[in-house]
Amino acid sequence: MLNISTGGCDGGGLVADEHSGGWPKDLQYMSGFGNQFSSEALPGSLPEGQNNPLVCPFGLYAEQISGTAFTVSRRLNQRSWLYRIRPSVTHEPFQPRKPHHDRILGEFNKGNCTFTPNQLRWKPVDFPEIPTDFVDGLYTICGAGSSFLRHGYAIHMYAANKSMDGCAFCSADGDFLIVPQVGRLWITTECGRLQVSPGEIVVVPQGFRFSVSLPDGPSRGYVAEVFGTHFQLPDLGPIGANGLASPRDFYVPTAWYENDSRLDYTIVQKFGGELFTATQEFSPFNVVAWHGNYVPYKYDLSKFCPYNTVSFDHGDPSINTVLTAPSDKPGVALLDFVVFPPRWVVAEHTFRPPYYHRNCMSEFMGLIYGKYEAKADGFLPGGATLHACMTPHGPDSKIYEREISRGEDTPQKIKDTLAFMFESALLPRTCHWSLESPYRDADYYHCWSGLKSHFSADDGGRLV
Numbered sequence: 001m002l003n004i005s006t007g008g009c010d011g012g013g014l015v016a017d018e019h020s021g022g023w024p025k026d027l028q029y030m031s032g033f034g035n036q037f038s039s040e041a042l043p044g045s046l047p048e049g050q051n052n053p054l055v056c057p058f059g060l061y062a063e064q065i066s067g068t069a070f071t072v073s074r075r076l077n078q079r080s081w082l083y084r085i086r087p088s089v090t091h092e093p094f095q096p097r098k099p100h101h102d103r104i105l106g107e108f109n110k111g112n113c114t115f116t117p118n119q120l121r122w123k124p125v126d127f128p129e130i131p132t133d134f135v136d137g138l139y140t141i142c143g144a145g146s147s148f149l150r151h152g153y154a155i156h157m158y159a160a161n162k163s164m165d166g167c168a169f170c171s172a173d174g175d176f177l178i179v180p181q182v183g184r185l186w187i188t189t190e191c192g193r194l195q196v197s198p199g200e201i202v203v204v205p206q207g208f209r210f211s212v213s214l215p216d217g218p219s220r221g222y223v224a225e226v227f228g229t230h231f232q233l234p235d236l237g238p239i240g241a242n243g244l245a246s247p248r249d250f251y252v253p254t255a256w257y258e259n260d261s262r263l264d265y266t267i268v269q270k271f272g273g274e275l276f277t278a279t280q281e282f283s284p285f286n287v288v289a290w291h292g293n294y295v296p297y298k299y300d301l302s303k304f305c306p307y308n309t310v311s312f313d314h315g316d317p318s319i320n321t322v323l324t325a326p327s328d329k330p331g332v333a334l335l336d337f338v339v340f341p342p343r344w345v346v347a348e349h350t351f352r353p354p355y356y357h358r359n360c361m362s363e364f365m366g367l368i369y370g371k372y373e374a375k376a377d378g379f380l381p382g383g384a385t386l387h388a389c390m391t392p393h394g395p396d397s398k399i400y401e402r403e404i405s406r407g408e409d410t411p412q413k414i415k416d417t418l419a420f421m422f423e424s425a426l427l428p429r430t431c432h433w434s435l436e437s438p439y440r441d442a443d444y445y446h447c448w449s450g451l452k453s454h455f456s457a458d459d460g461g462r463l464v
């Protein structure tokens with residue numbers, strides 16, 4: 001069977017999934033970020049030497065999916081060729097989805113959203129009481145820009161308890177970077193299947209159809225969707241050739257198909273922020289072979305290799321960037337995905353937690369497990385915070401008081417925690433339902449009320 005990963009950032013072989021627990025036992029991935037991959041589920045199903053032969057092996061249809069304009073520079077060009085039993089075009093016309101799902105947006109403006117310079121925090125939501133799949137459980141928190149203009153992003157969360165059945169989802173608006181917090185996601189895509197556990201992330205690029213099964217039942221997590229650009233690895237600059245997220249740790253599925261015909265397979269398409277459905281007589285997971293570099297992939301965050309100070313002062317959080325979706329301005333992200341993983345903290349004569357901060361970028365944070373280093377309580381796993389552009393934030397009073405009375409400079413290990421940040425240059429607007437949500441922590445600002453003055457003009461400003 002052909003499964004090849006070449007070129008791009010890193011060549012890699014096939015890897016078995018450490019987390020596989022029954023579905024399916026022989027799940028395999030190809031490794032490497034940005035590589036050119038080739039995969040076939042049937043030997044000989046991938047055409048050789050050309051993309052669209054007059055007749056494809058096994059009578060398959062050739063179909064290209066383009067993730068960048070045809071004319072984008074070779075360095076950035078992303079596309080894949082899928083060889084499938086029936087082409088995607090064979091469907092009944094799309095209709096607005098009923099019942100209407102009105103908590104998803106693809107465009108953020110004064111009419112459909114609100115905004116506030118206040119610090120926002122949400123408690124983790126409860127799992128749904130009624131059967132709810134990934135699509136029904138998805139709701140937008142905030143975002144900026146417009147999927148129509150191909151510039152912007154949306155931050156969604158989901159809470160679900162039921163596998164998608166006879167239906168596939170696809171966002172025509174942008175790439176989905178999914179961060180599961182509770183419950184594994186077993187994701188079938190047109191390129192094959194991925195098993196994703198909390199602590200891992202998965203990116204399903206714009207346009208790919210996927211279906212989410214929930215082997216553990218109740219599931220919850222976060223999604224960053226980026227419009228008009230794709231995630232890439234950050235440059236490492238003076239760090240050198242290694243460190244942070246290594247290209248070889250990104251796993252891409254191998255070809256897998258089902259040859260199933262049913263009258264009512266439903267495609268749910270997010271398009272311009274609204275959901276449309278179309279039925280077709282076959283599963284969209286009918287790709288027998290494929291090749292290309294426009295692919296879904298997953299990454300285990302425990303493989304992230306953090307770098308940090310070994311002398312003094314608190315480094316900026318950009319040092320923990322896993323993936324970045326660039327804007328057109330050099331060095332400025334449309335959306336960075338940053339993690340705060342377990343690590344040693346050794347800075348001497350330094351206030352070690354995150355500093356007090358006002359940022360021209362906007363920061364949305366989530367917590368996968370444990371406690372976040374800047375908050376003694378209130379920021380819970382599954383919860384979220386939003387500190388928009390220039391909104392002051394930082395450690396709560398308890399963390400501040402604890403830190404300044406720490407005494408010794410012994411090394412400390414931050415452990416049993418995994419927080420993350422979606423950071424963007426674009427100022428987010430917040431959805432009405434997020435601000436009005438019963439899960440919103442209206443008292444959030446109190447966590448800083450105890451930050452009393454320690455100032456004393458008499459002792460040269462030393463702490464008293």
Ligand SMILES: O=C(O)Cc1cc(O)ccc1O
Nearest residue numbers: 316317354355357363374393
């Ligand atoms: O907690 C935050 O707001 C994120 C953050 C973390 C950090 O280590 C430094 C700055 C920063 O904004």
Ligand SMILES: [Fe+2]
Nearest residue numbers: 357359363393
């Ligand atoms: Fe911050």
